[in-house]
Amino acid sequence: MADGILLIDKPQGFTSFDVIAKLRGMSRQRRIGHAGTLDPMATGVLPCLFGSAARLCGCMPYEDKTYRAGVRFGIATDTQDLTGTVLFQSSAPLTRPELEAALNGFRGEIEQIPPMYSAVSVGGKRLYDLARQGKEIERPSRTIIIHDLTLLEYDEESRHALLEVTCSKGSYVRTLFHDIGAALGTGAALSSLRRTASSGFAVSRCITLDEAQRLTDEGRLLEHLLPASEAFSGLPRLCVGEWQAHMLENGVALSLSKLGSPKPGRYAVWLKDRFLGLGTVEPDAPGMKLKRF
Structure with missing residues (x-):
């Protein structure tokens, strides 16, 4: 099962779910979601989330x-x-x-x-x-x-x-x-x-459903999936060690002092070259928690 984000330029007359149904047929994958519903009359950016990236709906850092x-x-x-x-x-x-x-x-x-x-x-x-x-x-x-x-x-x-x-x-x-x-x-x-x-993505990065069908016919659709970390690329990066990653992934809030005392805000948390998820530091919080996708 492929994981990642496919940016679709939704056509007029389609519901957001219509687009997902089309992509399920093209990709032979059932687990596909989307971020930000568009009315049938509307067109434009519809981020479609494949596999484990479907969990991103609850923690997209850019909501405007x-x-x-x-x-x-x-x-x-x-x-x-x-x-x-x-x-x-x-x-x-x-x-x-x-x-x-x-x-x-x-x-x-x-x-x-x-x-x-x-x-x-x-x-x-x-x-x-x-x-x-x-x-x-x-x-x-x-x-x-x-x-x-x-x-x-x-x-x-x-x-x-x-x-x-x-x-x-x-x-x-x-x-x-x-x-x-x-x-x-x-x-x-x-x-x-x-x-x-x-969600931080411009329409210039999208492909149409017709282009998605052409890529499907060529066996290359899933090659166009962006990594889930792309949704967090504009956030400050916070790197942790293996023990810290293990603690965060098990729901433990890490002490801020052990993370270099980051300021309140949201962070893209990485273990070497592996993206772990969205780290949040609340004002006056004793530690940082991780939202995983």
């Missing part, structure tokens, strides 16, 4: 994601994108300065209520299952961070915009623009969405 979003103002739908049923339309004009001013209120730390058409579970039920039954329930808000929100293009006649967003884990981009449209009084719905970076 970057998107290019097409947004149509003057309309609101039940799904918060143009695939849904229209709930509201407005012919009110919207100038670029007005839009730029509204964006200012949605940068930094904000509260967001997950959309009904989402995989969030409330009371043991998926919101999208309830939404398909025509039900809407109260959802608790969550705190998210919009690190960057940049207006790249805007046409005042069509009221269509292209924006770049970098946001924290758990953010819903379509809800972000739905809320911006509500604040403007015009409504807004997502027309397109492309994830250009996720």
Whole structure:
């Protein structure tokens, strides 16, 4: 069984699980997961995790994601994108300065209520299952961070915009623009969405499903797996000895003084040329613990 990460540029119309199902058929491997679900209408970076790397989902060190979003103002739908049923339309004009001013209120730390058409579970039920039954329930808000929100293009006649967003884990981009449209009084719905970076990986490193099929036909698909350590390559490296590695792998927190007193933070922990996992040092913690994948 092969282990590692395959970066796929997800095509439009596929669910993230559709991509996994395709890869299972190509690779003849059952144990494949993914990091960061994408809606069917969205395209872009989908890290697919093979074998033991599937455990990475719980400890990816880079959780921020970057998107290019097409947004149509003057309309609101039940799904918060143009695939849904229209709930509201407005012919009110919207100038670029007005839009730029509204964006200012949605940068930094904000509260967001997950959309009904989402995989969030409330009371043991998926919101999208309830939404398909025509039900809407109260959802608790969550705190998210919009690190960057940049207006790249805007046409005042069509009221269509292209924006770049970098946001924290758990953010819903379509809800972000739905809320911006509500604040403007015009409504807004997502027309397109492309994830250009996720889990520290850029879309330029991805291959398409067609390319994955070609590599499969040539018997070379698994050669393109990245080692799991690639997900941690931007973290500071902490090297340990064999005894320390044994202790960490058995769930023992190592004394910081014996590790050279590393500062609080996250570390890629290595034993010589073997990647062990993610080491975390909490403020005022007596020792370091290891998260293994």
